[in-house]
Amino acid sequence: MTGDPYCSALVMKIASRCNINCSYCYMYSFEDQTYLQQPKFMSQDTVDILLLKVKEHCLRHSLQRFFFIFHGGEPLLAKKEFFSEFVEKARRTIDTGVKLFFSVQTNGILLTDEWCQLFIKYNIRVGVSLDGPQAVHDKHRVDHSGKGTFLKVLEGINTLKANGLEQTAKMLCVINVDTDPIEMYEFFKSTGIRSIDFLFPDLNYECLPQHINLATETRYADWLIKIFDRWILDSKSTSPIQIRRFVNAISLIMGKSTISDEMGSENNSVLVIETDGGIESIDSLKICGDGFTKENLNISTNSIDDALSSNLARLYYKSHNSLCDKCNACQVKEVCGGGHIVHRYKKSNSFDNPSIYCNDLGKIYTHIRNSVYEILKKYELVEA
Ligand code: SF4
Numbered sequence: 001m002t003g004d005p006y007c008s009a010l011v012m013k014i015a016s017r018c019n020i021n022c023s024y025c026y027m028y029s030f031e032d033q034t035y036l037q038q039p040k041f042m043s044q045d046t047v048d049i050l051l052l053k054v055k056e057h058c059l060r061h062s063l064q065r066f067f068f069i070f071h072g073g074e075p076l077l078a079k080k081e082f083f084s085e086f087v088e089k090a091r092r093t094i095d096t097g098v099k100l101f102f103s104v105q106t107n108g109i110l111l112t113d114e115w116c117q118l119f120i121k122y123n124i125r126v127g128v129s130l131d132g133p134q135a136v137h138d139k140h141r142v143d144h145s146g147k148g149t150f151l152k153v154l155e156g157i158n159t160l161k162a163n164g165l166e167q168t169a170k171m172l173c174v175i176n177v178d179t180d181p182i183e184m185y186e187f188f189k190s191t192g193i194r195s196i197d198f199l200f201p202d203l204n205y206e207c208l209p210q211h212i213n214l215a216t217e218t219r220y221a222d223w224l225i226k227i228f229d230r231w232i233l234d235s236k237s238t239s240p241i242q243i244r245r246f247v248n249a250i251s252l253i254m255g256k257s258t259i260s261d262e263m264g265s266e267n268n269s270v271l272v273i274e275t276d277g278g279i280e281s282i283d284s285l286k287i288c289g290d291g292f293t294k295e296n297l298n299i300s301t302n303s304i305d306d307a308l309s310s311n312l313a314r315l316y317y318k319s320h321n322s323l324c325d326k327c328n329a330c331q332v333k334e335v336c337g338g339g340h341i342v343h344r345y346k347k348s349n350s351f352d353n354p355s356i357y358c359n360d361l362g363k364i365y366t367h368i369r370n371s372v373y374e375i376l377k378k379y380e381l382v383e384a
């Protein structure tokens, strides 16, 4: 690989609308309304040019692996043929020894046996958004008539399991600290899906959580710590569910590098392609304002390297290494990496801030680090 910034993954907005209407959706429910100018679906012309640009980029940077993430809106609103043709074309076009990986992030509602068979055939990994048991999930994840979507998502998850995809699928859950963390943990274990990521709500200094004082309370950390302690106990007796934030934190504490835009110190080599071919930085930055991610770049006229040199893409790429003074002096910087760039935004000084979740992040990662140390001490692998 060359030492220049590179892109190793594209989040592809193949559908720019959604069949549901989550209250916290950064694509459609905040200030940014640019989706209204977007085509509803990505065209084959855009796919063709996109694949050629990825090939060129992989060659230029001698990349060995490249990741395509089908995203939306709701990507399963696109036709099944879109997926099969995309994968086949990608394998034909990027024929330079680069290993290609494909995944899809869905709300789960449209999952059927046919979709699952297509994912198996084309080796497309599935991620499903699920916020917890029915009362929790249905609080925010509702359809366009305001009706909860839990039962339909559960049906989708059962379809994944019936097709043998439970070991490779993963769930995404936006943390709700008003829930009982142990009940939530047990619920996610009971789904049978083996991997979950707990996400902090995408907010920033301009829109803080409404009923939590992040300066004086650490409810997110306290919630996660309860799950972490149970998860560690569980791992002694059963095959544990993979909780990505914990697994990554332990890896980082043990000195392994981990690629995540939420933590660590690696560069974030991900870009977004909108349905019209627009190249943008990470989509959750849309909460920072209407048109915030638009930098007038398009795959039809720009290279991926052009996009990487845009202001936002550069900030995002280096977001774990371009930190404010407080983060640079922090004891858990190597694990936290300042958290997600989106959570640092303030109109007055852009991203030159610790995360709004700083107190929580400091507490949870200190707890995990101390727990790892206690385990090593117990087995006499470190001095007491
Ligand atoms: S499923 Fe995703 S894209 Fe659709 S409304 Fe919910 S958060 Fe937004």
Ligand code: SF4
Residues within 6 Å of the ligand: 326, 327, 328, 330, 331, 332, 333, 336, 337, 338, 339, 354, 355, 357, 358, 359, 361, 362
């Ligand atoms: S815990 Fe706070 S100060 Fe430390 S790196 Fe994370 S955001 Fe920065």
